[in-house]
Amino acid sequence: MPSTLQLTTRFGASNATIQKALKALKEEGLVVGRAGANVSVRPHRQRTMRPADHIAPTAAGEPYRWIADAEQRGWQASSTLLHVGEVEPPPDVASALELADGGTALLRGQLLTLDGESAELVTSYYPVELARGTAMMERRKIRGGTPTLLASLGYPPRQCVDLVSARVPTQEQYELLQLPSELPILRTFRVVYSDDERPIEVTIMAKAAHLYELRYAFGS
Structure with missing residues (x-):
């Protein structure tokens, strides 16, 4: 310069x-x-992410789609499990999951990294009645991810609704994503539905807004 x-x-x-x-x-x-x-x-670092590529279950024995897709694109991807436990979710999550007042959900939180750099903070909530007695309740990674496990239980993902917005990061997001000062996050609030429009997952994803863009394709 x-x-x-x-x-x-x-x-x-x-x-x-x-x-x-x-x-x-x-x-x-x-x-x-x-x-x-x-x-x-520095070389251009902004990555284009395609959310629709990561929703479907994987084939038997294959890794989580997000990691497989990243590696196909030449990135070294990994995930770190941060939280697993039964919690009373935030009101917007409880409403999306159609929980009764005071109802609880299973929380699974993880940090995704690309090429050793914090890429995305993912906080997922599931109806407890679907998760009890499964590997989802355990503090360990799930081969193929939760979409694959839910599909094996008879709850395949059929529809996904995303709400995307720019937000001021929380202190946790700021620290875990190692964000520069005074920059927003790109927040996605996702609701996944199975058969009969039953909500089976709500996920809140946070990315550094200056490093990522989302690509959605629509058909007629």
């Missing part, structure tokens, strides 16, 4: 303003710089 002096001259801005702008770019990971060296632009 041009020197600080060149940038102040080109844009007619003060040195303090230029330094603040460069700091913001470094925090976002868009440029890198070392003491005594010029600031340089």
Whole structure:
């Protein structure tokens, strides 16, 4: 990139303003710089994610679709299980799962990484009556993911509804995603339905908004 002096001259801005702008770019990971060296632009890092690719169950013995898709695209993907337990979910989740007042749900939370970088914080809720007595209640990963397990129990995913918005991150999201300051997250609130429009899963996904975009394709 041009020197600080060149940038102040080109844009007619003060040195303090230029330094603040460069700091913001470094925090976002868009440029890198070392003491005594010029600031340089990093390769394009924004990833395009295709949510529809990860909803269906996997074939027997295959890994979770999100991880398989990432590896096919040349990324090293992994997941870390953070939380497993029965909780009283937030009101919007309880409503989407059609729970009675004071009803509980199974919570499974995980952190997904790509190439060693925090990529997505995933918090999923399931009706307890579907999860009891299954591997979903255990603090361990599920081969093929929960869509595969639910399908084996007779609850295959039939429809998925996403609500996507930009939000100020919570403290947990800020820390786990290692976010730069003053940047939003890309939040997806997803409800998955099985046969007879029965809700079987609500998932809240949080991504660093400056690193990801979502691709949806629609047919007539």
